[in-house]
Amino acid sequence: MDTTAYITAGGNSRRFQGDKSLYPYRGKALIRHVYDTLGALFPKVCIVANDCAKYAFLTADVIPDLVQGFGPMGGLYTALEHARSERIFFCGCDMPHLSPGLISYLVELSADHDVVVPVVPKGYDPLHAVYSKQCLPFIKNSIENGDTKIRALFHRVRLREVSVDEMRQFGDWEDMLFNINYPHDAAPAGRGG
Numbered sequence: 001m002d003t004t005a006y007i008t009a010g011g012n013s014r015r016f017q018g019d020k021s022l023y024p025y026r027g028k029a030l031i032r033h034v035y036d037t038l039g040a041l042f043p044k045v046c047i048v049a050n051d052c053a054k055y056a057f058l059t060a061d062v063i064p065d066l067v068q069g070f071g072p073m074g075g076l077y078t079a080l081e082h083a084r085s086e087r088i089f090f091c092g093c094d095m096p097h098l099s100p101g102l103i104s105y106l107v108e109l110s111a112d113h114d115v116v117v118p119v120v121p122k123g124y125d126p127l128h129a130v131y132s133k134q135c136l137p138f139i140k141n142s143i144e145n146g147d148t149k150i151r152a153l154f155h156r157v158r159l160r161e162v163s164v165d166e167m168r169q170f171g172d173w174e175d176m177l178f179n180i181n182y183p184h185d186a187a188p189a190g191r192g193g
Contacts, residue, residue: 002086003107005038006079007031008072008127009049009093010065020180021093022054030180033096035060041100042089046082048075072127073148077139080131092127094180101170106130106162114157118177120164125177126150134158 009021009031021031031047035058038045045060052062063082067074072092079088087110089103102118110116110130117129127150138153167173 003042003089003110003130004083004085004087005042005045005089005091006075006083007034007038007045007047007060007091007093008075008079009047009055010071010075019054021049023180025096025180029057030096031055031093032058034091034093034098037098037100038089038091038103041103044085046079047093048078048082067143070143070148073139073142073150076126076131076150077136077143080133080136080139083133087130087132089130090127091129092179095128095178096180097175097178098128099170099176102167102173102176105166105170109160109162112158113160115154116160116162117154118167118173119161120173120177124151124154124161127179128177 021029023030025033035045047055047058047060047062048065049055049062050064052064055062063078065074066078066081076090079090089107106116107130110132114132114134115129118125135153135157138156142152164173167176170176
C-alpha cells in the first residue's frame with residue numbers, strides 16, 4: 001500500500017530532562033531503533049523535527065514543523081502535508097520495541113479507513129497509528145481552533161480501532177507500544193531493560 005513512515009522527534013523532552021531521541025539505548029540512539037524497524041517496512045522514512053542537522057546520521061528526510069506550538073498535532077499536520085503517499089504511519093521517536101507485524105497489520109486495515117489506531121486500557125495511542133490525507137481538513141480546522149489533541153479528530157473521520165486482543169497476535173502489546181518518557185524508563189530495571 002502507498003504508505004510513508006514519519007517519526008515525530010520535535011518534542012522538548014521535558015519529562016526526560018534531555019534529548020531522548022539521541023539517548024543511547026541498547027547500544028544505539030533511541031530514534032535509531034525506530035528508524036531501523038520502519039526502514040525495513042516502508043520504502044521511505046522521514047523525520048519531523050526542527051533541528052535537521054541533528055539527524056544527519058540517518059538517511060532520512062528531516063522536515064521542520066509547518067506550525068509551531070501544536071506538539072504532535074503539528075507534527076502530524078506537517079507529515080501529511082509533506083507526504084506524497086495517500087497514507088502515513090506516524091509514530092514517536094521514543095518507541096524502541098516496535099512490532100513489524102503489528103505495524104503491517106495497521107497498514108493493511110487502513111485501506112477502508114482514514115485512521116487506524118490502537119486502543120489500550122488508557123485510551124487511544126495516536127503516536128502509533130496510520131493516517132490518510134483525508135484527515136488534513138479536520139487537522140487544519142483543529143489547529144485553527146487551537147486544539148492540540150490528535151484524538152479530537154477521531155470522531156470526524158472513518159476510524160478503525162485496534163483492540164488489545166487483536167494486538168496480542170503479534171506479541172506483548174505493552175512492549176510493542178512502550179515509549180520512553182523518563183530516564184528510569186530506559187534503565188535496566190525498566191520495561192525495556
